[in-house]
Amino acid sequence: MKLSHKLIMVSAAALMSVSPLVNTTQNVNAATASSKKTTAKKTSTKKAITKKSASTKKSTSKKAASSKKTTSKKTTSNTIKLIHNAYVYDKNGKRLKTYMGSAKYTTIAKGVTVNSNGTKTIDGVLYYSLGGGAYIKAANVDGKAGNLDKPTIITLKKDAYIYNGEGKTKKKLVKKGKTVKTTEARYIGTKLYYKIGDDQFVKAANVGKVKGTELDPVNEPDGAATVEVPDTEDVNSTKVTTKSVVSLYDIKGQKYANRIFDAGVSQQVSELRYIATSVNSTPQLFFKLASGRGYLKYDDVTMDGKILNPVNTPEQAKADVTVATAADKAKLTQSINEAASVKASELYKLSSSSAKAAYDKAITEGAIVNNNASATIGQVNEAEGAIVAAKAKLNGAKIAVANFNSLTPDEVTAIVKAAANANNVPESAIQFSNNNTTLSIVTNGYTQPLNINDYAVQNSAINR
8 A cells, every 4th residue: 555554553542432442452553534425313212223235346435325314322331343444434424534633543453452332323334433423334343233234245247257365366257147245345456356255356346236234445455656664764774776667576576566666766675585486486686675565676776785695595595485384384373373462461562553563464464374375485484574573573561660659750751651552542641640640541521540550560569
């Protein structure tokens, strides 16, 4: 996706009018928004209705007619977990263009756990309320309410090839008029696909009718010059500059169809590596972008800064193109399985938002590789390395204080920062009271008490 669409961390709790999920609220990723119109008519006691009738062939939603009925049902605070990335909508079912004051905060990531204070139906579509006028579709939620939604059924309007997750096909067809169930809408490159089976997709362009739950795409399309710039830059880093318009490559030495750089573009790189396209090919040298988004050919760029030596040999590069076995994936599998315990730890919870986002991204991308039966050894090693590197950058730790009853200004500032990171809310939402002895999240007039001991430890306790 474009740099302006870069996924970042943000709080779902900050706009809630109910209690945020302390210590278990996870990361919220962001993307820009498009719109779908309805007009709300509020009632307080009607039960939610779940009627779906929308199509998702574009990343921007189709505009619906105005004056649509809505019903709502208030409940006590309820924990919900996302099974798909979810766009954030307003009370009229229109995708928010800004959330928390920014266009970057308009998508909540798959796997995030948040609190909801009720449901609402807008034009027959069931939503969960996050408070503060923000809503997500129940179809993206794991739980009882999400199961009320109808399955999504697509009908092919023309013969359609079945593709794998990399956009490749063996030209097996699904015939025109065939009706199949889909569980996901996903971009592969710049084209939208519907998932119809394990690593099986059909192009949305070949789909006619879509019945049941509307599926928001779980990702964003690729585009030109889509490589992210690192948040920080090492003064002792290595940079490369493109000699002409050049393509970006993956770990298999294949060009990304829609990722290019113009001439004269400089990028920070982290390693020099031999990559082979097959066991019989001649390995070539590539620079890996520091952002981890791809590789540039050695011959396509000029280099300055710290000199890098290849991290592998040509022989190792040839071995990396073979399909990985279960044994080859053992370390990657272990790292993925450890994710739950890592995310439950202070190391993760008290880390910076950017560090948590990087770890989450590495786990998500690693799981995709691990589940791919045709993944190469090179892809597996790259995914495992990304998780290890992201985990090493997790920097969470409780703040050491001299005396809880007499906190210094610096200690207060540090605790506020730690609590904000742990709960994924802005630092402005964290407030001390009662002579800095009581800590709370305060947002939209609602106060959620926090336990200072979750974020700080007294020096005497450390020395015991």
